Amino acid sequence: xxxxxxxxxxxxxxxxxxxxxxxxxxxxxxxxxxxxxxxxxxxxxxxxxxxxxxxxxxxxxxxxxxxxxxxxxxxxxxxxxxxxxxxxxxxxxxxxxxxxxxxxxxxxxxxxxx
Amino acid sequence: xxxxxxxxxxxxxxxxxxxxxxxxxxxxxxxxxxxxxxxxxxxxxxxxxxxxxxxxxxxxxxxxxxxxxxxxxxxxxxxxxxxxxxxxxxxxxxxxxxxxxxxxxxxxxxxxxx
Numbered sequence: 506x507x508x509x510x511x512x513x514x515x516x517x518x519x520x521x522x523x524x525x526x527x528x529x530x531x532x533x534x535x536x537x538x539x540x541x542x543x544x545x546x547x548x549x550x551x552x553x554x555x556x557x558x559x560x561x562x563x564x565x566x567x568x569x570x571x572x573x574x575x576x577x578x579x580x581x582x583x584x585x586x587x588x589x590x591x592x593x594x595x596x597x598x599x600x601x602x603x604x605x606x607x608x609x610x611x612x613x614x615x616x617x618x619x
Numbered sequence: 620x621x622x623x624x625x626x627x628x629x630x631x632x633x634x635x636x637x638x639x640x641x642x643x644x645x646x647x648x649x650x651x652x653x654x655x656x657x658x659x660x661x662x663x664x665x666x667x668x669x670x671x672x673x674x675x676x677x678x679x680x681x682x683x684x685x686x687x688x689x690x691x692x693x694x695x696x697x698x699x700x701x702x703x704x705x706x707x708x709x710x711x712x713x714x715x716x717x718x719x720x721x722x723x724x725x726x727x728x729x730x731x732x733x
Contacts, residue, residue, distance in 0.1 A: 536718045548723035602717045610662030
């Protein structure tokens with residue numbers, strides 16, 4: 506059974522470029538979460554969706570960040586324009602609420618902005 | 620303002636002995652507390668949880684203890700095995716519109732020495 510799928514696994518880009526990270530949640534899950542992991546701040550929740558609807562985006566750092574979930578099997582996190590301080594590992598997680606307490610994480614996308 | 624803190628960035632334990640990982644929190648409104656384990660280049664995986672109304676939960680070699688008056692929880696692993704070497708994240712959750720919103724600590728890197 507496939508877990509959460511994220512692409513790309515690694516992304517290197519230059520400052521000012523647009524970056525799009527992709528996530529396919531576990532089939533049947535109805536909530537999706539985007540996290541960012543940095544050395545300084547650890548794992549932070551950026552945004553989460555219930556049934557494709559954004560519920561809480563208070564963790565999105567700036568207007569340069571945006572996330573969409575056009576359907577139950579796909580989500581994107583976009584950074585435009587990217588900056589070196591955006592360099593981090595970005596995780597996507599999904600869950601089946603209210604059945605699951607825990608969230609199931611993808612392998613992450615390591616983003617490096619030069 | 621860090622609501623969940625893991626004050627030990629690393630811990631080294633002899634194989635077969637007990638590993639104790641600690642976590643402190645500030646918000647008394649959290650519903651559940653969870654521990655996740657993370658290997659390099661992988662996403663965090665759920666390990667064990669405890670409800671805020673309990674003080675202990677056990678699952679095989681893993682036991683989580685919750686001290687609400689001290690706003691402190693700990694994860695005990697006994698006996699420790701080399702495969703337990705990983706980064707452990709403590710997380711606290713609040714229920715928001717059906718989904719568990721998780722706040723993570725910074726993580727503790729556990730190394731089990733043969």
